[in-house]
Amino acid sequence: MIETAIQKEKFLLVGVDTDDDADRAMASLRELAELIDTAGGECVDFILQRLPKRNTATYVGSGKVTEILERMEETGADGIVCDDELTPAQITNLREAGIAVVLDRTAVILDIFAKHALTSEGKLQVEMAQLKYRSSRLQGLGTSMSRLGGGIGTRGPGESKLETDRRRIRERISILDAEIRKMQKSREVARKQRSESALPVVAVVGYTNAGKSTLLNRLTDSKILAADQLFATLDPTTRNCRLPGGTEILMTDTVGFINKLPHHLVDAFRSTLEEAKYADILVHMVDASNDDCENQMKVVYETLDALGVGGKPVLTVFNKKDQMEDGRILKDLRADQTMFLSAKTGDGIDAFLETLEDAVNATRMLIEELVAYTDAGKIAWVRKFGTILTEEYREDGIYIRAWVERSLGEAFSQRNFH
Numbered sequence: 001m002i003e004t005a006i007q008k009e010k011f012l013l014v015g016v017d018t019d020d021d022a023d024r025a026m027a028s029l030r031e032l033a034e035l036i037d038t039a040g041g042e043c044v045d046f047i048l049q050r051l052p053k054r055n056t057a058t059y060v061g062s063g064k065v066t067e068i069l070e071r072m073e074e075t076g077a078d079g080i081v082c083d084d085e086l087t088p089a090q091i092t093n094l095r096e097a098g099i100a101v102v103l104d105r106t107a108v109i110l111d112i113f114a115k116h117a118l119t120s121e122g123k124l125q126v127e128m129a130q131l132k133y134r135s136s137r138l139q140g141l142g143t144s145m146s147r148l149g150g151g152i153g154t155r156g157p158g159e160s161k162l163e164t165d166r167r168r169i170r171e172r173i174s175i176l177d178a179e180i181r182k183m184q185k186s187r188e189v190a191r192k193q194r195s196e197s198a199l200p201v202v203a204v205v206g207y208t209n210a211g212k213s214t215l216l217n218r219l220t221d222s223k224i225l226a227a228d229q230l231f232a233t234l235d236p237t238t239r240n241c242r243l244p245g246g247t248e249i250l251m252t253d254t255v256g257f258i259n260k261l262p263h264h265l266v267d268a269f270r271s272t273l274e275e276a277k278y279a280d281i282l283v284h285m286v287d288a289s290n291d292d293c294e295n296q297m298k299v300v301y302e303t304l305d306a307l308g309v310g311g312k313p314v315l316t317v318f319n320k321k322d323q324m325e326d327g328r329i330l331k332d333l334r335a336d337q338t339m340f341l342s343a344k345t346g347d348g349i350d351a352f353l354e355t356l357e358d359a360v361n362a363t364r365m366l367i368e369e370l371v372a373y374t375d376a377g378k379i380a381w382v383r384k385f386g387t388i389l390t391e392e393y394r395e396d397g398i399y400i401r402a403w404v405e406r407s408l409g410e411a412f413s414q415r416n417f418h
Contacts, residue, residue: 008042011103012072015083016060017050025083027292028259032083035108039115044075058097059090065097072099081108085262088137106133106262113265121183128176129268135169180268199240200249200360200405203276205304206285207296208256211319213237215285215343216253219353243357244350247387247403252279257303259295266306277309280363283356284316288330288340289323301334315359317352319343365406370397 013032017025025048033043049064058065059082068080079101080094086104094102110130117123204212220239238252252275266273276282284300286293297316304310316335318324322342332338339355341348364386371378379398382388386404 008040009079009101010042010044010075010077011036011101012068012075012077012080013043013046013083014060014068014080015046015048016054017048018053020050022048022050024292024295027295028083031259031292032081032105032108035105035112036081039108039111044077045071047071054084055090056087057089058093059084059086065094065099069098079103081105084260091137105260106264109258109262109265121180124176124180124183125268128173128180129262129264131169131173131176132264132267133262135166135173200247200281200363201252201279202241202249202281202283202356202360203252203254203279204283204285205254205276205300206256207287207293207300208258210256210285210287210296211343212253212256212285215283215317215319216251218343218346218349220251243360244353245357245361245387246389247357247360249356249360251283252276257300259299261299261303266303270307273303274307274309276304277307279312281356281359282309282312282314284314284332284335285343286316286318286330286332287320288318288328289320289325293318293330297332313359313363315339315356317341322347361403363406364403365408366401366403368399368401370394370399372397 013029013036015025015029015032019025026046029046029048033046036043047060047064047068049060051061055061060068071077072080080099081103082090083105085106086094086102091102091104110126110133113122113126114130117126204216206212216237216239220241238250240248241251242248254275255269255273282304284297286297290296314332314335314337316332316338318330318338318340320342321340322345324340330338337355337359339348339352341352343349367382367386369378376398379388379391379400382400382402382404385408386402388400388402390399390401392399
């Protein structure tokens with residue numbers, strides 16, 4: 001029996017350091033290597049050039065293009081992936097210089113999203129982002145835009161039609177936009193139903209691969225894919241979770257963020273990314289074992305700000321404490337509280353749940369009242385919309401002590417409930 005292994009595409013990764021920060025630029029290239037690995041390719045080497053600004057013609061300087069060609073021959077690379085989004089002119093010039101396959105970071109991320117999109121909404125959003133990205137590159141690239149070999153950057157819906165003209169692409173984008181808007185309305189209905197349930201909503205946000213899905217699986221006994229790779233899950237998942245004191249909440253796992261997240265993706269996935277906008281509390285997951293986690297936190301907050309998610313209580317969780325370097329000090333000055341845990345081993349989970357429950361209760365109101373038996377419907381109302389701590393049946397009525405959402409608590413106190 002003869003076994004044949006799938007031949008991975010080999011890429012040389014190219015970056016330009018315009019900030020005089022070689023360490024950060026190399027960290028970005030290493031992350032790009034992880035993206036390539038997730039997409040099914042292989043990184044064979046890195047090339048980093050320090051420039052005041054990116055070359056408008058070829059991204060890197062002309063001398064560096066010669067070095068790239070030499071390094072490709074030495075390493076057997078099939079092509080290059082640049083760490084920034086390239087213009088059509090840059091792609092064309094690099095190909096004319098002799099580099100057969102030229103990709104950028106955006107193309108790789110779009111390819112991964114196409115690979116991992118499972119729901120109808122996810123697939124439509126990916127196709128929308130792909131078409132918008134490629135439509136701006138059709139002019140001047142012609143049929144060379146299509147790589148029919150099936151490699152990285154060619155995956156996903158609509159890939160075989162890249163030779164279509166701008167008019168047909170605009171028509172397809174219009175159809176996709178209408179379909180996505182319908183799904184957005186369904187998502188809004190689901191959000192409204194969640195808000196009417198009066199259960200506190202906690203959104204788990206963070207950099208991709210920080211451990212969001214692992215945490216949600218542990219807390220809600222779910223089976224969400226939690227792989228050690230970037231963008232393992234795309235579709236937000238909401239699950240019920242009961243905290244130690246009996247408080248019931250809804251926890252939502254959101255799409256992970258990443259440095260240089262393509263704006264095409266932000267636009268296409270806005271409805272799913274905005275799940276955090278409608279939450280009562282944000283749990284910010286951070287990979288404490290990653291040397292670049294401080295920059296990752298910055299990226300998360302920048303993305304949240306761009307989405308208009310602000311003014312919410314933030315509980316930052318430094319995850320993977322079992323893999324942290326001894327003596328390392330981590331802080332998040334934008335968080336209301338911070339703590340350390342390992343979602344994988346469970347170390348620190350109990351303390352996290354207690355802290356989360358305190359944070360949830362801080363957004364609610366504690367009510368205490370003796371309810372007449374003739375008015376017992378109020379108890380059912382509190383049981384439905386709150387968390388009853390004490391319920392005692394006395395001669396003169398039912399004594400309750402419970403947590404409810406603050407606006408509902410005020411309505412209860414004023415007898416304006418229904």
